[in-house]
């Protein structure tokens with residue numbers, strides 16, 4: 105059988121992400137794949153040398169446009185740990201609420217893109233319609249739709265008033281009802297099942313040894329969720345990782361759908377249990393030492409390595425985004441797949457190439 | 463099998479009418495705490511340059527001798543850091559975005 | 572606050588692969604590999620996770636290059652991407668990488684942008700000029 109090489113990306117209608125794949129095709133089957141990224145390396149990590157450690161929160165938030173808040177939060181957590189700053193409980197809860205809101209909107213965005221990748225346009229529209237309500241809540245409480253700008257070292261910049269929290273709790277009921285409608289379609293519709301079930305199976309061992317993170321790992325039976333480390337309000341709010349064992353694209357979809365409702369539940373608990381009090385601790389001095397912090401992004405575990413030497417600027421800031429860890433799994437999944445399934449497979453790891461390259 | 467879920471959902475929303483607004487004919491809905499363009503109240507400013515030093519994008523310029531304060535709107539990311547640090551509270555964030563421009567002018571007050 | 576800041580243990584370059592193999596056999600998952608160009612050394616940090624605990628191995632290379640490291644892709648295949656990153660950003664030559672992009676992983680305009688420490692003026696540079 106003759107081999108054909110089909111280039112996929114970095115500009116591709118189905119995937120607005122700058123990843124390039126060289127797909128070796130025999131007939132309609134992918135037999136080999138060579139990924140390449142690196143089209144948009146921004147060198148964000150080295151900006152620590154110009155921006156002082158307090159300003160850098162803004163840069164950290166801009167690593168990714170979807171999981172922006174959790175990036176800022178992870179950075180702040182790392183610096184707070186280095187400087188041994190105790191963050192007030194209310195700020196921890198607010199961070200958790202915002203973090204989960206961003207997980208909600210990220211997963212809905214992903215569901216929409218997934219539907220789009222197999223040509224289900226109306227489902228894509230419905231997902232994004234629901235997502236809009238979440239963005240409204242985010243804008244009403246932080247002032248930004250995408251970049252929250254509300255996390256700072258030592259706490260948060262804005263408080264959410266009890267009234268606004270009550271509004272959010274009501275709104276969550278509506279959002280949950282709307283999400284139920286579209287999730288029922290995702291999980292029940294025959295055409296969706298036919299495109300996803302049994303496609304791109306990743307075994308548990310592969311997922312673990314290839315270092316997969318987040319929903320990609322959980323759909324293959326690896327019960328790994330950084331929220332169970334107990335950062336922020338997850339000290340009090342316990343999170344059970346949602347695990348499936350099939351390891352196919354459908355399982356990855358099921359995991360994310362279930363996480364939507366899990367996040368709603370976490371936000372509800374946080375709203376009910378949020379303590380009153382201060383929202384920030386004043387921070388004086390400069391950080392010193394080194395640390396590796398991890399939190400759970402919508403796409404999985406993000407790891408920050410921070411190295412400080414007691415001056416205004418950090419010496420080294422290193423981010424390992426979840427997509428970077430999931431790329432090897434993608435390369436493992438693709439051989440054997442149909443060419444038509446490639447966009448679906450690329451999407452099921454929820455790639456965010458721009459933040460992978462930083 | 464089940465193809466009916468999406469049909470029902472589509473029908474429901476087709477009857478409900480659009481979920482979007484006909485902008486620009488219908489006005490944009492303003493969310494009260496939204497972070498928009500930076501507003502400057504010249505009367506209170508003491509030209510201390512704190513905002514210029516703290517601004518993470520370097521959007522602000524201050525000249526104490528000439529009593530001038532300037533902002534590069536295209537650089538400003540509406541983060542509100544300057545609002546927080548200004549000792550005279552002369553900066554604030556509005557809820558509207560600065561209008562589109564074709565030139566990279568700085569606004570000097 | 573993350574409850575486990577992680578420990579950092581130094582290893583010799585020559586002992587790296589054996590050490591990493593021990594960790595893998597004990598079930599640790601590779602979290603990240605990252606370098607830091609410090610004034611005193613070029614450090615490479617390997618991080619591993621097991622059930623929420625984190626441990627790090629540090630390899631220190633001399634400040635002056637050329638830097639060489641053995642590849643750990645024979646142990647963790649997923650290290651290939653990180654090792655390409657070490658080469659493309661820090662000019663660390665990783666020997667034996669099973670998926671070597673030969674400098675084409677990150678297509679940066681400045682070659683090896685992270686390999687050097689910044690000069691003093693670069694540090695002081697901050698925009699925000701006067702009107």
Ligand code: SF4
Pocket residue numbers: 506507508509510511512513514524531547548549550551552553
């Ligand atoms: S910080 Fe306030 S008072 Fe000082 S220069 Fe800026 S706007 Fe004027």
Ligand code: SF4
Pocket residue numbers: 500516517518519520521522533537538539540541542543544545
């Ligand atoms: S809002 Fe932020 S970016 Fe804009 S001028 Fe103020 S500090 Fe600078």
